[in-house]
Amino acid sequence: MPRKKAEKPEAVEEKTEETMGRTLDEQKEAVLSDSSENPMEGTEGENCAGEISQTETENEENKKSPSSGTKGQEADSKMERQSDTEEVQEMSEVGAGDEIPQTDSENPDSKVYPTEDALGDNGNPQNQDQSDTEASQAKNSGDVREKPSENPENQSESDTGGKNPKAQVPGEGVRHRRAGISTGSVRLASPQVLAIDGHLVVETEAEKARNDLLDSMESQKTGRILTGTIQGVERQESNQSRSLAVIYHGEFKIIIPAEEAVEAPEDFRGRLPEDVLHDMLTKRLGAEVDYIVKGIDPQSGIAAASRLDAMRARRKEYYLGTDRDGNYRIYSDLCAEARVVSVIRAGIFVDLFGLEVYIPLRELSYQRWMDAAMYFQSGQRILVKVLSVDRSDRNNIRVTASVKQAGENPYEKALRRYSVGNRYVGTVSMVDTNGVFVALDGGIDCLCSYPKRGRPPRGSRVTVRILGINNDSNRIWGAITHIAAPR
Numbered sequence: 217m218p219r220k221k222a223e224k225p226e227a228v229e230e231k232t233e234e235t236m237g238r239t240l241d242e243q244k245e246a247v248l249s250d251s252s253e254n255p256m257e258g259t260e261g262e263n264c265a266g267e268i269s270q271t272e273t274e275n276e277e278n279k280k281s282p283s284s285g286t287k288g289q290e291a292d293s294k295m296e297r298q299s300d301t302e303e304v305q306e307m308s309e310v311g312a313g314d315e316i317p318q319t320d321s322e323n324p325d326s327k328v329y330p331t332e333d334a335l336g337d338n339g340n341p342q343n344q345d346q347s348d349t350e351a352s353q354a355k356n357s358g359d360v361r362e363k364p365s366e367n368p369e370n371q372s373e374s375d376t377g378g379k380n381p382k383a384q385v386p387g388e389g390v391r392h393r394r395a396g397i398s399t400g401s402v403r404l405a406s407p408q409v410l411a412i413d414g415h416l417v418v419e420t421e422a423e424k425a426r427n428d429l430l431d432s433m434e435s436q437k438t439g440r441i442l443t444g445t446i447q448g449v450e451r452q453e454s455n456q457s458r459s460l461a462v463i464y465h466g467e468f469k470i471i472i473p474a475e476e477a478v479e480a481p482e483d484f485r486g487r488l489p490e491d492v493l494h495d496m497l498t499k500r501l502g503a504e505v506d507y508i509v510k511g512i513d514p515q516s517g518i519a520a521a522s523r524l525d526a527m528r529a530r531r532k533e534y535y536l537g538t539d540r541d542g543n544y545r546i547y548s549d550l551c552a553e554a555r556v557v558s559v560i561r562a563g564i565f566v567d568l569f570g571l572e573v574y575i576p577l578r579e580l581s582y583q584r585w586m587d588a589a590m591y592f593q594s595g596q597r598i599l600v601k602v603l604s605v606d607r608s609d610r611n612n613i614r615v616t617a618s619v620k621q622a623g624e625n626p627y628e629k630a631l632r633r634y635s636v637g638n639r640y641v642g643t644v645s646m647v648d649t650n651g652v653f654v655a656l657d658g659g660i661d662c663l664c665s666y667p668k669r670g671r672p673p674r675g676s677r678v679t680v681r682i683l684g685i686n687n688d689s690n691r692i693w694g695a696i697t698h699i700a701a702p703r
Contacts, residue, residue, distance in 0.1 A: 424466055424467075425466060425467050427466070428465055428466030428467060428468050429468070429512075429514060431465065432465065432468055432470075432509045432512050432519050433509075433512060435508055435509040435521075436508075436509040436510065436511065436512060436519075439508055439525075439529065440508070441506050441507070441508060441526045441529060441530070442465065442506070442507055442508070442509065442521075442526075443504060443505070443506055443507075444463035444464070444465055444470060444504070444505065444507065445463065445502060445503065445504050445505075445595060446461050446462070446463060446477075446497075446500055446501055446502065446503050446505060447462055447463060447464055447501075447502075448461075448462035448501070449461060449462065449494070449497050449498050449501060450462055450471075451494075457488075457490040458473065458474065458490065459473075459474040459490070459493060459494040459497050460472065460473055460474065461473075461474065461477045461497055461500075461523075463505075463507065463521070465519075467517055468512075468517050468518070468519050469517060469518050469519070470507065470509070470519050470520075470521050471518065471519070471520055471521070472507060472520075472521050472522065472523055473520075474490070474493040474494060474496075474497050475493065476521075476522040476523060476524050476525075477497055477500075477505075477523045477524070478493060478496045478497055478500065478523075479524065479572065480492070480493060496558075499558045499559075499560075499594075500557050500558050500594060501594065502593070502594040502595045503555070503556070503557040503558065503567075503594040503595055504555050504557075504567075504595050504597075505523050505526075505555075505557065505567065506523065506526035506527065506530060506567075506570070507521040507522060507523045507525075507526050508521060508522055508525045508526045508529070509521045510522055510525075526570070527567075527570040527571070528570065529570070530569050530570025530571075531569070531570040531571055531613060532570075533545075533569075533570075534546050534569040534570065535569070535570075535571070535605070535607065535613050536607070536610065544605075544607075546568075546569060546602060546605060546615075547602065547605060548602055548603065548604055548605060549601065549602065549603075550601070550602045551599060551600070551601050551602075551622050552568065552569070552599075552600060552601075552602060553597055553598075553599060553600075554566035554567060554568045554573070554597070554598055554599075554600045554617070555567045555595070555596075555597055556592050556593065556594055556595065556596040556597070556598060557572065557594060558594060559588055559589050559592050559593060559594060560588065560589070561577075561586075561587050561588060561589060562576060562577050562588065563575055563576040563577050563579075563580070563588055564580070564588050564592050566598070566600060566617070568600065568602075568615060568617060571613060571615055573600075573615050573616070573617050575600070575617055575618065575619055579617075579618040579619060579620055579621070580592070580619045580620060581619070581620050581659075582620050582625065582626055582627065582659060582660070582661075583645060583653075583655055583659060583660070583661050584645050584646040584653045584655075584661050585645070585646070586645075586646050586674065598619060599619070599622045599623070600617040600618065600619055600622050601617060601618050601619075601621045601622040602615060602616075602617050603616040603617055603618055603621070604616045625690070626658055626659035626660055627660050627690035628690070629658065630656070630657075630658030630659060630660045631660070631685055631687055631690070631692065633657070633658055634656070634682050634685065634692065635682065635685075636682050636683065636684060636685060637681070637682065638681070638682055639679055639680065639681045639682075639697060640656055640657075640679070640680055640682065641677065641678070641679055641680075642654035642655055642656045642657075642662065642677075642678060642679075642680050643655050643675060643676070643677055643678070644672050644673065644674050644675060644676050644678060645661060645674065646661075646674065647671060647672075647673075647674060650663065651663050651664055651665050651666060652664045652665070652666065652667075652671065652672065652696065654678055654680050654694075654696070656680070656692075660690075660692060661692075662680050662682070662692045662693060662694045663691075663692070663693045663694075664680060664693065664694050664695055664696045665695060665696075667695075667696045667699070669699070672696065672699050676699060676700065677699075677700040678696045678698065678699050678700065679696070679697050679698035679699075679700075680694045680695065680696055680697070681694050681695050681697050682694045683695060
């Protein structure tokens, strides 16, 4: 089946009529005149124009020659058609890029080739007119593909005469082609991290530093409370009497003056205030405290903060604030979590929502302890029970708390393990004027009198015979019958 003849654009019709109307001599003169006008410009567009004119001249001679209908003539005609097809294909390839001069730095793979519609189904044209039309359309489509804004009339003039007054600037076609490349296909080299569950949790060092700076700036502007651990105590070189608590928030060094880190006692007992504050600050090394940033120096990575301001904000929220029903958030018999900030022999100091509360040794355990430092340390979180809250002075709230009452009383269960008249093994926990206290299994102490062979040291293993049990007062007493030899 012959292919339908493609519709000719106006530019192609004008070119075809003008070419068909010329004689052989006029066409040759046009070719010579084109090459003589710009002898130094060896561009591909001019060569293309010359090849188009020569091809059309040969096609005109082929049309004028009669067909004999013999087999030899058919073979010659077939060879001529094949030659014409190769010339048309070459012309189409050159015409598709006639506005883009080839440079040394240009990538040869970036050429624009004509579409397959420029040729027949099997690569051979059906007739000469159709070949000329499709070749012109392929050349025009290549021009449109490279320079969409180009006028088809100017293209026709370039094809027929090659007398376009506008000279082609070297490199201009390259700029046009590069400008047409979509930047969306270019991938920027950016680090990508594949997350395990679709959400990246791990932060880079730059992200951590940025978040640390944002946290400090937010705390300074909005009063947000930050939490950190006191990791050092320093003295200023210019003023040795002033102590500073050091907290590291990421890469930022947070400094808190001693007068903004601890509350000064009412009585200094004849000592200098700066020495007392320094000792109090030293005992809080390793403690977890709250603070609010007051100033930042991003260049040096240092920020100044205040712990007392954060404690006041906590007290206002938890001791003076109420819930929806109008009840205080902290009240008597409430169990709450507290942070141990300082430990001494006779007890511990805890930070209970912005208020430092002292808990004596007798309220730490049901057993008899001699030193609280053996069981607690700064930075530890414990459970306490609020025994009383005094809000009569809003600026001086007083609270009492207990550690042992926050848990279950071990005597209620442990006393069932023992019976009067039997012997059990225990460890000496304390020795005082009342006698020797022996810690039995289950967290209870048995009060024993002094043995005749001498007072055993604390921590020694002994054997106790139970003499009596009082379930009402949770008391148990006995006598030491044997003392193990120390290892």
